């Protein structure tokens with residue numbers, strides 16, 4: 300990547316100098332010459348992960364073989380240990396979290412459970428028309444499986460509140476929109492949903508690890524999320540399902556498996572659920588993926604999530620301010636809300652040649668995302684990004700947008 304020679308403004312240097320999270324950058328193995336603005340899609344490699352994976356493969360698997368399920372490695376309880384680390388980040392109790400499976404599978408488990416405890420006779424699943432595709436597809440598929448008797452009411456995310464009517468069985472929302480970065484009011488919408496008797500499911504894919512989440516305090520019923528984005532668990536890292544403690548005994552378990560049984564090796568014919576949300580982990584835990592996630596979560600051990608949020612807002616507002624002059628001379632449109640409460644940890648713009656722009660940025664080592672149809676998406680992760688990174692990224696974006704190739708028009 301070509302770094303600009305324009306000096307870093309003193310105010311940005313000052314922000315980095317007094318950054319309480321500056322030390323955590325050294326914990327991530329980022330390649331030189333890269334400004335990584337895509338940790339909201341795949342978090343980078345945490346320093347502790349390679350050794351942990353090597354230990355899990357060579358010692359726990361290679362040497363200890365099957366003994367690791369119950370021996371020192373205690374693979375059997377690895378999902379529970381990861382749940383304990385995750386709990387603080389999302390305002391949950393460890394026993395309310397089932398770690399394992401993809402987020403998509405967890406959406407299925409959550410929706411089946413939520414429909415099972417919703418008031419009888421309700422037939423509406425309320426969601427965001429622009430929700431991440433997997434959430435929409437799972438709802439469509441589960442509805443088909445249940446005989447098609449539900450209406451999937453998909454409305455703009457700015458109109459959720461007015462569609463929360465007493466026929467809504469379940470409200471299925473993603474807190475932060477993956478395209479625009481708009482953050483919904485999790486607490487407020489949960490309260491409104493409860494006021495009309497609806498059950499809530501929150502997809503925290505772009506929330507957990509990016510800012511504090513308080514599932515317990517807001518009274519949310521169910522939640523799901525990814526392990527490989529802001530939690531840095533690595534490609535294909537296990538996701539998780541949150542079930543509020545008050546629902547554990549009544550929420551139906553759609554995928555019952557032997558690993559969710561109270562006594563796994565009893566091999567009983569009857570399913571007796573394990574205590575806590577562990578009952579929602581149906582099959583054999585994904586040990587290698589869980590090991591990486593377990594190690595990566597230590598990045599948050601000594602970090603105050605309020606510091607993460609404060610720095611995230613500082614990084615995103617700095618980025619928006621530095622980008623502002625470009626909006627006057629390029630067909631760029633900011634689609635992320637400027638109000639701090641209404642955005643997550645990403646900033647997105649529409650541009651008619653967004654795909655080509657992101658291709659050129661990536662070639663310069665400024666890695667963000669293109670999302671259909673015309674979105675340039677930049678994710679900001681406070682654990683390893685600085686205001687200097689933001690400055691250099693905007694210099695690179697300026698060079699690409701002002702460059703002849705795009706000015707000439709890209710098909």
Ligand SMILES: Cc1ncc(COP(=O)(O)O)c(C=O)c1O
Nearest residue numbers: 401402403431433473477502504
């Ligand atoms: C909001 C949201 N939900 C779910 C997913 C997908 O989860 P998975 O592919 O792990 O099932 C993603 C991203 O891939 C996402 O952004």
Ligand SMILES: Nc1c(O)cccc1C(=O)C[C@H](N)C(=O)O
Nearest residue numbers: 339340341431477478504535670
């Ligand atoms: N999960 C992904 C994958 O397996 C490959 C490429 C990208 C992803 C993503 O995470 C996409 C992401 N959910 C998004 O917000 O766009």
